[in-house]
Structure formats: structure tokens, C-alpha cells
Amino acid sequence: MSNEHPRSRSARQAMIADYVLKHGTATQADLVELTGVSHMTVHRDVDELARRGLLRKFRGGVSALPTSVFESNAEYRLNANTEEKSSMAAHLAKHLEPGMSLLLDDSTSALALVNLLAEVTPLTVATNYLRAIDALKKLDDVRLIGIGGDYSPTHDSFLGMACLEAIERLTVDMAVVSTSAMTTELTYHQEPEIVMVKRAMLASARQKVLLMDSSKAPKTALHRLAPVRDFDLVVFGPNSPMEVVAEVRGHTKAERAAWSNA
CATH class of the missing domain: 1.10.10.10 (Winged helix-like DNA-binding domain superfamily/Winged helix DNA-binding domain)
Structure with missing residues (x-):
């Protein structure tokens, strides 16, 4: 071979x-x-x-x-739309303040934010994404909560009942998630077990943030995750069509990130 x-x-x-x-x-x-x-x-x-x-x-x-919409394996996703994800992360980082508590899902969009958290510490960060845990454990002044469960090699994260129960016991300032697809009214994901974890994270957060690069909107996938109006902020990638951003603004706060110099 x-x-x-x-x-x-x-x-x-x-x-x-x-x-x-x-x-x-x-x-x-x-x-x-x-x-x-x-x-x-x-x-x-x-x-x-x-x-x-x-x-x-x-x-x-x-x-x-x-x-x-194919939610591919973790290694594949790490190399997709990296510049847009970095730009969205830099944009969202401006909304963070020291002392906040965050929930990060197992998306590579949320992972891009991890690299910027050293500038905002002290923070409490909880995540089920093993790659994010490995990066966060190296940061000073970050209280890291690793959310366990059934390990999924495809996503390099923990899922299942134990994961859901751990998330439901938390209350955080902000949940940061991404998903496979969205229209201007609904968000979607192809895999039901991922939908359940993301919904639990959103339910445990005072502020709900969605990161969406230009490859994901406007599209649909098999399972509905949540209405766009349920999010407090949607951060779009720099290549996202302005007409999509404008329509989403009819439901909730939406911002399009500028290209990052990083």
C-alpha cells in the first residue's frame, strides 16, 4: 500500500x-x-x-x-479552512474577559480559540475534545475540566451518557460550539450523538456562541441542532456571504470576522 x-x-x-x-x-x-x-x-x-x-x-x-454534510475525522478537519477558523477565533477572543468559565465542544473551530486563551487568563475551561485538553493543560492560570465518557476515535473526543451527565452538572459563562451546517434559521449536524452533546453544552451556558466558517452556510444536514435565534452570537468566517450574515442578524447578533494577521 x-x-x-x-x-x-x-x-x-x-x-x-x-x-x-x-x-x-x-x-x-x-x-x-x-x-x-x-x-x-x-x-x-x-x-x-x-x-x-x-x-x-x-x-x-x-x-x-x-x-x-460530512463531519469527517479529527485529523481531516484540522486541515480544513484553517485561516478562517483562526480569524473567527481572534474575533471571538475580543469578547472574552479574565475570570470567565467556558465550555468548548470538539470542533476544530473552537480548538482555534484555545491557542489564544493564554492572553485572557485566568479562565476555567471545560471540554470533551482530547486535542483541546492536551493544549489547555500546558497553559498557566487555566483551570481545566476534562469531560470524559466514551472515547470516539473519529472525533478524538468523549461522547455518550457519561459525557452528557458531566456537562449537565456544569453552569458556565459561555459555550463555544460549531456545527456541520446552518441555514439562516436553523443549525444542523449529521450525527445524533454529537447533537446531544452540543445541546447539553448550550443548555449549561449563560451565553451561547456559534462559530461558522464559510463552508457550512447555507447548508443543511440530517439532524436539527437548534434554531439560530437560540444563540447569543454567531461569528462567521471572513469568506461568508454578507447576505447570509444579514439574514441571520434578523434572528440574533451576527458578526463576520476579518482576516487575522496571525
Whole structure:
């Protein structure tokens, strides 16, 4: 197998879903060539992606669902729209004050904020995202609360009942979340277990902030997360269409970040 082929199941499924979403359809032979694995392995991967509602199987291949938005594995997401995420994080950091308590979800948009928190300490930060925990534990003057549960290798985070119960015991100043997709009225996510965790975080926060880069709006996904009006602030990426930002402002406070110099 070539070194360019993904070795882990989650990374391989991310590659398959991304390819199909970009091209619309793909044959079994296309995906075998793409991934460098056997027909049987591709068959199992496609079955899993179809079960999750990300792709649709047809005789001889697969197609992208019209409303499908792929929430890919953590390593893949870390390299997507990084400049926009950094710009949104820099914008949101201006809204933070020392002494605040924050809940961060397992999005890479929220992770971009972690790199800026050293300038706002002291802070209390709770998160279920393992990569964020690893970064936060190195910061002085941050009280870190790691939210545990069932570990998901796909998301590099903790989910499940234990995670939900831990979040429900918290009350914080601000929850910072992102999600797979939004229209000007509703937010969405493709995976129900992620929806449950994000809803719990929003319910535990006095102020609810949504970070959305330009790749996510206006789009829909399988599960509704929350109405846009439920958020106190929506921070859009610099490439987001101004007409979308303007429509969201009809429901809640919305700001479009400027490009960061970082």
C-alpha cells in the first residue's frame, strides 16, 4: 500500500466521503483505487457511511445525499479552512474577559480559540475534545475540566451518557460550539450523538456562541441542532456571504470576522 493511502478506518472513510461529496457519485472501482484497499474493505466502509446517513448506495456505486454534510475525522478537519477558523477565533477572543468559565465542544473551530486563551487568563475551561485538553493543560492560570465518557476515535473526543451527565452538572459563562451546517434559521449536524452533546453544552451556558466558517452556510444536514435565534452570537468566517450574515442578524447578533494577521 502506498504511504499516501490512509491506514486508519476513520481517515479512509473521511477520504471516501469527501471524494463522493466532491464528485457526486463514485463506483466501487473508483474507491478501491482511491484508498488502495480491497473491494471488501471499501464495501464495509461504504455500508458504514450509508448507515450514518452520509452517502446513498446504488447498484455499482454510491452517491452523495443532497443534504449531506460530512463531519469527517479529527485529523481531516484540522486541515480544513484553517485561516478562517483562526480569524473567527481572534474575533471571538475580543469578547472574552479574565475570570470567565467556558465550555468548548470538539470542533476544530473552537480548538482555534484555545491557542489564544493564554492572553485572557485566568479562565476555567471545560471540554470533551482530547486535542483541546492536551493544549489547555500546558497553559498557566487555566483551570481545566476534562469531560470524559466514551472515547470516539473519529472525533478524538468523549461522547455518550457519561459525557452528557458531566456537562449537565456544569453552569458556565459561555459555550463555544460549531456545527456541520446552518441555514439562516436553523443549525444542523449529521450525527445524533454529537447533537446531544452540543445541546447539553448550550443548555449549561449563560451565553451561547456559534462559530461558522464559510463552508457550512447555507447548508443543511440530517439532524436539527437548534434554531439560530437560540444563540447569543454567531461569528462567521471572513469568506461568508454578507447576505447570509444579514439574514441571520434578523434572528440574533451576527458578526463576520476579518482576516487575522496571525
